[in-house]
Amino acid sequence: MSIWEYANPVKFMRLSGAILPFAVAGAVICMVGGLIWGFLTPEDYKQGSTVKIVFLHVPAAMMAINIWVMMLVASLIWLIRRHHVSALAAKAAAPIGAVMTLIALATGAIWGQPMWGSWWEWDPRLTSFLILFLFYIGYIALWSAIEDPDSAADLTGWLCLVGSVFALLSRYAVLFWNQGLHQGASLSVAPGERMSAVYRYPLYLTMLGFFLLFVALLLIRTRTEIRRRRLAALQAREARA
Amino acid sequence: MIALLLRDLTLATRAGGGFGLGLAFFLILCTLVPFGVGPQGATLALIAPGILWVGALLACLLSLDRIFALDFEDGSLDLLATAPIPLEGVVATKALAHWITTGLPLVVAAPMFGLLLQLPSGAVPWLMVSMLIGTPALSMLGAFGAALTVGLRRGGLLMSLLVLPLYIPTLIFGAEVIRRGTEGGSLATPLAFLAGITAATLALIPFAAAAALRVNLR
Amino acid sequence: MSLLGVHDLAVARGGMRAVEGVSFTLDAGQALILRGPNGVGKTTLLRTVAGLQPPVAGRIEMADDSVAYAAHADGLKGALTVAENLRFWARVFGGQVGAAVQAMNLGGLADRPAASLSAGQKRRLGLARLMVTGRPIWVLDEPTVSLDADSVALFAAAIRAHLAGGGAALMATHIDLALDEAGALDLSAYRARPGKVDRPAGFNEAFA
Numbered sequence: 001m002s003i004w005e006y007a008n009p010v011k012f013m014r015l016s017g018a019i020l021p022f023a024v025a026g027a028v029i030c031m032v033g034g035l036i037w038g039f040l041t042p043e044d045y046k047q048g049s050t051v052k053i054v055f056l057h058v059p060a061a062m063m064a065i066n067i068w069v070m071m072l073v074a075s076l077i078w079l080i081r082r083h084h085v086s087a088l089a090a091k092a093a094a095p096i097g098a099v100m101t102l103i104a105l106a107t108g109a110i111w112g113q114p115m116w117g118s119w120w121e122w123d124p125r126l127t128s129f130l131i132l133f134l135f136y137i138g139y140i141a142l143w144s145a146i147e148d149p150d151s152a153a154d155l156t157g158w159l160c161l162v163g164s165v166f167a168l169l170s171r172y173a174v175l176f177w178n179q180g181l182h183q184g185a186s187l188s189v190a191p192g193e194r195m196s197a198v199y200r201y202p203l204y205l206t207m208l209g210f211f212l213l214f215v216a217l218l219l220i221r222t223r224t225e226i227r228r229r230r231l232a233a234l235q236a237r238e239a240r241a
Numbered sequence: 242m243i244a245l246l247l248r249d250l251t252l253a254t255r256a257g258g259g260f261g262l263g264l265a266f267f268l269i270l271c272t273l274v275p276f277g278v279g280p281q282g283a284t285l286a287l288i289a290p291g292i293l294w295v296g297a298l299l300a301c302l303l304s305l306d307r308i309f310a311l312d313f314e315d316g317s318l319d320l321l322a323t324a325p326i327p328l329e330g331v332v333a334t335k336a337l338a339h340w341i342t343t344g345l346p347l348v349v350a351a352p353m354f355g356l357l358l359q360l361p362s363g364a365v366p367w368l369m370v371s372m373l374i375g376t377p378a379l380s381m382l383g384a385f386g387a388a389l390t391v392g393l394r395r396g397g398l399l400m401s402l403l404v405l406p407l408y409i410p411t412l413i414f415g416a417e418v419i420r421r422g423t424e425g426g427s428l429a430t431p432l433a434f435l436a437g438i439t440a441a442t443l444a445l446i447p448f449a450a451a452a453a454l455r456v457n458l459r
Numbered sequence: 460m461s462l463l464g465v466h467d468l469a470v471a472r473g474g475m476r477a478v479e480g481v482s483f484t485l486d487a488g489q490a491l492i493l494r495g496p497n498g499v500g501k502t503t504l505l506r507t508v509a510g511l512q513p514p515v516a517g518r519i520e521m522a523d524d525s526v527a528y529a530a531h532a533d534g535l536k537g538a539l540t541v542a543e544n545l546r547f548w549a550r551v552f553g554g555q556v557g558a559a560v561q562a563m564n565l566g567g568l569a570d571r572p573a574a575s576l577s578a579g580q581k582r583r584l585g586l587a588r589l590m591v592t593g594r595p596i597w598v599l600d601e602p603t604v605s606l607d608a609d610s611v612a613l614f615a616a617a618i619r620a621h622l623a624g625g626g627a628a629l630m631a632t633h634i635d636l637a638l639d640e641a642g643a644l645d646l647s648a649y650r651a652r653p654g655k656v657d658r659p660a661g662f663n664e665a666f667a
Contacts, residue, residue, distance in 0.1 A: 131406060131409060134402075134405075134406040135406055137402065138402050138403045138406060141399055141402055141403075142389065142390075142399065142403060145390075145393055145396070145399050146392070146393065151392065151456050151457065151459075154452075154453075154456040155389050155453055155456055155457075158389070158449050158452055158453050158456075159389060159403060161449065162385060162407070162446070162449050163406070163407070166406065166407045166409070166410065167406075169410040169438065170406070170409045170410050170413075172410075173409065173410040173413040173414060173434070174409075174413065176413070176414075176417070176430070176431070176434070177413045177417065
């Protein structure tokens with residue numbers, strides 16, 4: 001029994017159907033619980049109540065990057081092992097990742113306005129996320145532009161591969177170009193930079209919530225893609241017969 | 242491959258080949274910018290490195306769809322794919338031809354455009370150096386974008402959406418070389434990165450672009 | 460020793476097997492004409508033999524670099540002269556220009572831009588382009604589309620000369636070329652049957 005068995009559409013549908021309710025329930029519980037807990041945390045001595053947007057901002061930003069990495073892995077699996085479900089999962093993940101990036105950018109702007117006095121700064125982190133958003137848009141646009149799903153899966157796979165290298169390169173180029181205003185990593189392991197436990201634990205909970213939300217959305221979207229492909233396949237077979 | 246290079250260069254210079262259009266576009270851009278930001282020399286000198294690099298990006302982008310689209314339509318690409326030359330070599334050769342017809346003229350003419358934008362004369366050598374090192378990467382990445390979209394009827398806009406984000410690192414380091422060259426800062430890092438990106442692009446992108454072409458040919 | 464051996468070949472179009480179980484061999488001096496209704500997979504089979512797409516199943520046996528492929532788009536540039544076009548493809552494929560120019564009677568047109576040729580002259584140039592590849596197996600996809608009777612005769616003569624010189628030809632055409640020596644293969648007998656497959660050819664098979 002190998003893990004690749006689940007690349008079979010039928011097995012994937014059965015397994016994902018079983019997981020889906022738990023993912024949805026877990027996402028709702030963690031998100032609601034984490035956000036209420038986060039809302040009840042005391043105000044920060046420097047940032048006041050604005051600090052609470054961290055419970056949306058940080059998980060969204062984390063997922064924005066992780067989803068791209070997941071797409072890269074799925075694309076590699078498709079290009080190397082030719083598992084069709086993998087290509088569809090990459091396709092299904094892209095819009096979720098784009099929205100996560102947008103949430104990170106929007107909450108960042110709302111947070112940045114009272115803190116830095118400006119909605120937008122060409123800070124390395126903000127700029128990197130904007131660039132990541134551009135890569136997501138390009139990937140989604142290429143998928144939707146090509147009609148033949150086999151070509152589309154291959155071409156977007158290559159784009160994801162090359163895009164990942166250049167997204168990473170852009171990240172370092174941007175750091176070189178402008179040192180920024182943004183605070184250090186929120187969950188840095190270095191002592192002193194770490195945020196206090198009062199904020200940290202609800203943040204962990206919302207991060208888990210965002211992750212489960214992604215899993216749930218990804219499963220729903222991949223299942224939809226599989227059904228759509230099955231419909232197209234049946235129509236193609238009928239047209240030929 | 243030399244035959245292919247010579248043919249592409251000949252085609253570019255014949256009627257309808259579009260040779261020099263990139264230069265003309267660059268000239269128009271450098272004329273329009275002062276209208277937009279005002280004629281003050283100090284302002285222009287400040288933004289000149291960025292404008293020149295962004296202009297090079299756009300001028301390069303304009304002619305990208307010619308790299309493969311024409312050969313795709315008239316069947317030449319089918320024949321090249323069955324020729325003894327590896328498809329990776331075809332991609333690299335066509336990207337080189339694109340660079341010679343668009344990138345190289347920009348490098349040579351850049352000092353003149355620098356004059357228009359009041360670029361300090363001390364920056365002109367750095368402008369040429371950074372463009373000479375950076376523009377080959379633009380042609381090669383463009384060939385990858387062109388290979389991805391060659392099967393699409395209206396791939397031009399989509400291609401710019403795919404290619405321009407890939408140009409960001411080259412743009413950043415390219416403009417930084419000019420800026421630091423003018424102000425006398427340390428040049429080693431941006432130059433090394435610019436050259437590194439170009440070298441890695443030239444070495445690896447032909448494989449990705451050839452893979453994309455094969456997908457579009459089947 | 461056959462030039463081309465195709466064994467149990469299956470090819471896919473639009474993510475589905477079009478034909479499967481196709482086997483044939485071509486010896487030097489032989490020609491084979493693929494027949495079948497539109498959409499049965501003639502073009503796909505020809506492109507697969509030419510190496511432009513991978514086969515889904517089966518084997519294609521031939522020496523490396525022995526196929527010259529031609530469809531109705533013939534890879535000629537209007538802005539280049541006849542001689543330049545031929546010289547380019549000759550250099551790419553490592554063939555000779557002289558014999559092709561003579562055989563196709565293009566000597567007087569050598570310096571004319573290809574764009575200024577008449578349709579018949581263009582077809583002759585296209586045939587010359589095939590000859591300069593110097594490759595033994597010609598794979599031709601609807602080569603006679605939009606040709607008048609004279610051009611078809613010229614075309615048949617060119618193929619006959621190629622076969623006589625030890626070459627082979629595999630083609631798909633609806634027109635009777637009066638090539639009596641050519642065999643015919645009706646692809647509709649090899650239509651792929653839908654059903655369970657081990658290695659799906661594309662999305663349409665993986666999810667059917």
